[in-house]
Amino acid sequence: MSARILVALRIKAAPARVFAAFVGEIGAWWRPNPLFSFTPRSPGVLAFDGEGEGARLVERLASGKAFEVGQVRVWTPGERLVFGWRQAAFAPGMDTEVEVRFEPVGEETRVTVEHRGWETVPAGHVARHGFPDQLFLLRHGQWWTGLLEGLSAHLLP
Amino acid sequence: MPRLTSALCYKDPKAALKWLEAAFGFELVLLIEDGEGNLAHSQMTLGDSHVMVGNEWSADHASPASLGGKNTQTVHIHIDEDVDAHCQRARAAGAEILAEPETQFYGDRTYRCRDPEGHIWTIGQTVQAVTREEAEAATGLKIQGWA
Structure with missing residues (x-):
């Protein structure tokens, strides 16, 4: 089984629009969190490089370099997005995965983020900052909730 | 603004999440699971309110199913x-x-x-x-x- 975080938020926009903003405007709504930075030189600006399966989520750093957070594994516009997620400090074999689902609920979209695979990052790893497992996952989940709230605010200024 | 939230204990909290959605229309907004797939923490919303759904996480926390059906709240x-x-x-x-x-x-x-x-x-x-x-x-x- 996988240690996972699931968060969800309703956003007052259609699934196609929310999906487009998630992938196309991530640099505008993403809010970096110093506890969960991808590289020692973060934060940079997030972007999906390309479209469809095989596209890459990257963080463009001030140095001009781009750090690859992960490859897109599923890209179904308006419905579902799955991509890999790793920090620069992850050793080989450490890999987490993010699945985002966009479901219509009336005029709104229920956006669900499932971030799984944290059992591959051992206790004591620098990415966990010494937090006990549950607290680490909870703090990470609260960050995801804040990110979705940022996406909502971006769509509904 | 201060607010109140109820935290409910279940022997099978993951089943409770499904049931509360089906029965009352609650929406799952936060779920944390450990490496064995056990629920560690969860929250569901209804409008602007929410409840926490958890397991019997200490000797002093029990589901009514473990207490002969007794409710204290x-x-x-x-x-x-x-x-x-x-x-x-x-x-x-x-x-x-x-x-x-x-x-x-x-x-x-x-x-x-x-x-x-x-x-x-x-x-x-x-x-x-x-x-x-x-x-x-x-x-x-x-x-x-x-x-």
């Missing part, structure tokens, strides 16, 4: 429309209806039910504006703080 859900339809939905999801929808002297139409682990829930909808004087006359009670 119950949660009340207040809705804006169609409490009868709400009851039908809960019944269809497997709720045991302890009291069918009935309009009370204070103007709310309410029903009471028991979920699969024995938590008792009350659900109400305001259907009539009742004054304090009318409520006192109907019950013979002396009422303070009538909103």
Whole structure:
């Protein structure tokens, strides 16, 4: 089984629009969190490089370099997005995965983020900052909730 | 703004998440699972309110299913429309209806039910504006703080 975080938020926009903003405007709504930075030189600006399966989520750093957070594994516009997620400090074999689902609920979209695979990052790893497992996952989940709230605010200024 | 949140204990909290969505329309907004797939923490929302759904995480936290069905606290859900339809939905999801929808002297139409682990829930909808004087006359009670 996988240690996972699931968060969800309703956003007052259609699934196609929310999906487009998630992938196309991530640099505008993403809010970096110093506890969960991808590289020692973060934060940079997030972007999906390309479209469809095989596209890459990257963080463009001030140095001009781009750090690859992960490859897109599923890209179904308006419905579902799955991509890999790793920090620069992850050793080989450490890999987490993010699945985002966009479901219509009336005029709104229920956006669900499932971030799984944290059992591959051992206790004591620098990415966990010494937090006990549950607290680490909870703090990470609260960050995801804040990110979705940022996406909502971006769509509904 | 301060607010209250109820945290409920279940022997099988993951089943409870599914049930509460099916029966009451609660939406899961946060779920944390450990490497064995056990629920560590979760929250569900209804409108601007939420409840936490957890396991029997200490010797002093138990589901009614572990206590012969005893409840020491119950949660009340207040809705804006169609409490009868709400009851039908809960019944269809497997709720045991302890009291069918009935309009009370204070103007709310309410029903009471028991979920699969024995938590008792009350659900109400305001259907009539009742004054304090009318409520006192109907019950013979002396009422303070009538909103």
